[in-house]
Amino acid sequence: MQHSDASTVPMLTRLSAEQRREQLVSAALSLALRQGLDAVTVRAVADQADVSFGIVHYCFDSKDALVAALIERIITEQLEAFTGDDVLRSMAEPAGIGAQALADRLDATMLSVWRKIAEFPDRWILHSESMVMSFRAEPGSPLHGIGERQNRIAEHFVAQFLQAAAEASAMTWTVPLTTVVGAALQWVDGILYGWLSDRDDDAARSAFELLTGWLCGFARPV
Missing domain, CATH: 1.10.357 (Tetracycline Repressor; domain 2)
Known part of the structure; x- marks a missing residue:
């Protein structure tokens, strides 16, 4: 699956920032349940949620911030x-x-x-x-x-x-x-x-x- 980081950032307007964060945390949880916390990376979560790499970084400053929310x-x-x-x-x-x-x-x-x-x-x-x-x-x-x-x-x-x-x-x-x-x-x-x-x-x-x-x-x- 290919992502266009710049062009997909407007997807944030379809969901509120909080809704998007919850979507990404849910994707991270799905990954973690299957493979453990070590499997939770920004790229893997983007792929799991079917969003761009840039959207994950827009919602979370770092991988640690994403894992902390999880x-x-x-x-x-x-x-x-x-x-x-x-x-x-x-x-x-x-x-x-x-x-x-x-x-x-x-x-x-x-x-x-x-x-x-x-x-x-x-x-x-x-x-x-x-x-x-x-x-x-x-x-x-x-x-x-x-x-x-x-x-x-x-x-x-x-x-x-x-x-x-x-x-x-x-x-x-x-x-x-x-x-x-x-x-x-x-x-x-x-x-x-x-x-x-x-x-x-x-x-x-x-x-x-x-x-x-x-x-x-x-x-x-x-």
């Missing part, structure tokens, strides 16, 4: 596994009060999250790749700090979720949530990496049940 998309989609409608419904369903009610709420949420992990494993592999790429990025790069920011967002949500689950169950946490949230997220990451390696669904579900039991050990009735 990683932000990956982060947003992965966080939706924890904040989506299924999770909200599991929290809204009546489960009673007390320690068992808290465990049931946590179990329901873990199961919802797990289903999305198992349904889209390639996206979770990209999630891991994006973290490594961010940690390796030099200061000043658009990629620098994305992994750390992702961790902060995840920690904030998990802390809010655990607090809401405890309140709905008439329970309270006996330690500051900051004490357990980081460890819980590391536990989830470990389960994820183990499953990506062996695809053992039963082992992963058992590990999530152990995580629920561990978390409930830090709760008591109000």
Whole structure:
């Protein structure tokens, strides 16, 4: 496929700048899902999106800026596994009060999250790749700090979720949530990496049940 950089720049008028950026990020995501983040180059994204090389450069200052936008998309989609409608419904369903009610709420949420992990494993592999790429990025790069920011967002949500689950169950946490949230997220990451390696669904579900039991050990009735 041949592109005429100068003549195709007016294509930007057909879509808003934001729409064009979203189109290019979607093309980058399609490439990355098939071949990994290393396959995301300006030329490859232009070909995937069927636009000129110049349009990609018009929308993104550099390859790093394009990949950074892609990683932000990956982060947003992965966080939706924890904040989506299924999770909200599991929290809204009546489960009673007390320690068992808290465990049931946590179990329901873990199961919802797990289903999305198992349904889209390639996206979770990209999630891991994006973290490594961010940690390796030099200061000043658009990629620098994305992994750390992702961790902060995840920690904030998990802390809010655990607090809401405890309140709905008439329970309270006996330690500051900051004490357990980081460890819980590391536990989830470990389960994820183990499953990506062996695809053992039963082992992963058992590990999530152990995580629920561990978390409930830090709760008591109000």
